[in-house]
Amino acid sequence: MNGADLLCETLLANDIDVCFANPGTSEMHFVAALDRQPLMRCVLGLFEGVVTGAADGYARMADKPAATLLHLGPGLANGLANLHNARRARTPMVNVVGEHATYHLKYDAPLTSDIESLARPMSHWVGRATDADSVGKVTEDAIRAARKLPGGIATMILPADAAWTDTTSSDLPSVIVPEGSQPLDQAQIRAAAEALRNARNPTILVTGAALRDAPLRTLDRIAQITNARLMAQQSNGRMERGAGRVQLDRVPYVVEHAVAAFADTDLVVLVGAKAPVGFFAYPGKPSSMLTDNCQVMDLAEPGADIIAAIDALADETGPGATIEARLAKRWQPEPVRGKLTPEAIAVALAHHMPANAIICDESVSSGRDFFRSTYGAEPHDFLQLTGGAIGIGLPLATGAAIACPDRKVITLQADGSGMYTVQALWTQARERLDTLTIVFANRRYAILHGELRQVGAGTPGRNASRMLDLDDPHLDWVKMAGSMGVEAARAETAEAFADLLKTACAKRGPFLIEAVL
């Protein structure tokens, strides 16, 4: 058994059996080792941003990490933007980054670079094997770091000679005992309960594992008892919503709206969430969305079991057994006719998306209508762009579909960000995934047009227009999808879109609708 075999065995022993990959020469012994492991599912991405984004989507839905295989510093670099998003979502992930053989590094061969410096900003943990025997321990550390609550990005560097050399020990790979969650601080929970009771206008702000059906019901009962507002963070890795689920708003994106939403709030209790701040800074606008008088408390520390903390808070705030959580009713907005707009798309989805769909939202400015139109849609999971690094929609859907082969995965994809990792369509075709992509083809970086107006730059001139518009020529998404083996069609009216959507939802396999807005 060589180091690469030991790595594969350790991953499999710990229930990591999907590897999203784009290998190179320095990883060839790892590829050979994977080839000896039929239990490992290897999924090729034609660009590393697809690889890391898919690993993110997979783990969000499978509730366990995938591995990635990346080729040296540049391969890692290509995957960093989606690692950034995964880091913000607290997604568990084990990245294996190939490296030159240890003795080859001093020669500074063309592909040599400082992998640690690249990895650190987007990882919670970075480690490096030094030889074949160290691979087992480093892999275990990586898995432990990935699984540590609330989830982490673990990046391990695998020198080629550590992979190809035989190990001296014949010990079997270890099944890791997960690190225990940080014990709950009962005093902290009592303090939160006390503060909720005393506040005039409290908000309970939620993200992470607390956004599933059961904990949301508990939180809603707490909110009723304490007269608190229950709200989700602006961006969340995964949220269970729709008919039969607690109806939840998110912190608005636009600074003025967020400030207004918290103008009267005197207490925010954070349930895994961060205190709301501006996505960007603007001249003369605040960075914090809260007033100076607003008290902010964490329900529990980051490493704690947030579900247990919610249950403890429920015990502190009152029996609550007699109070029913308020759940959204099945409800459909009026169909929209005529011009195809983001709202028309949202309404059509509210009508036609099947139960238990997984929505991957990278619609940016176009998607703000989806949320309010679908409180009463069939129950679904809602996955977001958590770190603001565009190019996650198509990869995220790819990974989610691999985790949940029996569920329809629908991507709300802005055209500008869709181009970042468009290669994911090919992986969807190859893996025969049940993915439906809706491209919001407004043919511009619409959000930036809004931002340029805010700057007070007046009407965009030639340079600004040419940096913010995606026309001249416009992208043909039907051909684009077809070039990678994905069936596609175009809709230019609300009615045509609704028809296409209904058809696409009724059949399996990858499909793309170019919605011309």
Added chain:
Amino acid sequence: MNGADLLCETLLANDIDVCFANPGTSEMHFVAALDRQPLMRCVLGLFEGVVTGAADGYARMADKPAATLLHLGPGLANGLANLHNARRARTPMVNVVGEHATYHLKYDAPLTSDIESLARPMSHWVGRATDADSVGKVTEDAIRAARKLPGGIATMILPADAAWTDTTSSDLPSVIVPEGSQPLDQAQIRAAAEALRNARNPTILVTGAALRDAPLRTLDRIAQITNARLMAQQSNGRMERGAGRVQLDRVPYVVEHAVAAFADTDLVVLVGAKAPVGFFAYPGKPSSMLTDNCQVMDLAEPGADIIAAIDALADETGPGATIEARLAKRWQPEPVRGKLTPEAIAVALAHHMPANAIICDESVSSGRDFFRSTYGAEPHDFLQLTGGAIGIGLPLATGAAIACPDRKVITLQADGSGMYTVQALWTQARERLDTLTIVFANRRYAILHGELRQVGAGTPGRNASRMLDLDDPHLDWVKMAGSMGVEAARAETAEAFADLLKTACAKRGPFLIEAVL
């Protein structure tokens, strides 16, 4: 004038008038400032790998830096792989990376990351503006670092408030006095001349600015006088070659071939080059391509004027005025018929490519035939993948075509690496560039199949095949190009390819040929 205006003015004052860009909200004041500068040409890339790769191609052909505009840490991260290549090519480049406003950083908004840690591995210089007044000085430092011989990657970080705040000084932007090159060490040059005269089998190994027509003629005369072999590094940023130019081999890629090429070499004089090492390490194979007995000498230090050093070496080695450089004659190989092979493509190019074409080579395994078939082709520039980070071909061609609008730019593009930054086709269409892309559609990572064989892994099984093959489905490059507004056609025989190539060379504008191998 705000900090962003000062930045633009300083770039323009120093003859940097092309900005490859993909902006975001934090760069909106910079976009507005660029919009006030009609002399600045802003070129949008739909992914940052296109942006940095195009800036590389531009500078290689324009012999001056372009600027890039990148959106925060993730935008920089997306551009890092091609920055890695540019760093290896010693391309001058000024990257402007937007950053949150200084006072906003402590809030750790979603897009916050450690930009310096990301930038350092792929930059020769990293700096950060602290406020509007500092922008001028930081920009000057960046330009100076980019222009420092032999060329450098300068990455400056621009906080949004440094961009949007008015400057207090009304000084005009400075025209920078370039840093003088490091003075030549005459003793070092005499030592090299002496060693060349005394060696049994010396090689002069060349890269960088020495690979242009005139210095190569001088070097060839030196090689004749000293009975030395003249050779180019394996990968080079730019090389002038073809009929009427000095005929030069490169260090082979395959370790066994490189070792054989230097088996009898007792002296290597490096002219800007690095001593040859294996691109990768392999079990039981050496890292250095030279024997232990081979002496290695630098002709000059990295910061020196390499052209002056060559002239000085010519003076030391002898008058040479009576010796003519040996130049390649115009020569065409026999046309190939039948099956379309990499060789058939190379031969067709030797026949049909126009004078002064610019060849951007990212053909990886398929392109090894081009070099030997085209010693006697029309004179052309040959631009290579210098750092091994795939995904540079299409962006490189995009930048080269902007630098040289009157020259045909031909990209030899492997299909696997072409997918990495396929978005560059759109920029070629939008800018109406005279670019011709030849996709070597072998539908696999062919180089990795070879490497896997070397590992001794036997016939690839399911996992290995699915990581190394690009079939099921295969990519349709004609549709792909069409989706981005680039005309395209497919060739499946040598004759069809030659016909298509001839037609494509005779007309202007972006075109793509999918060569099915």
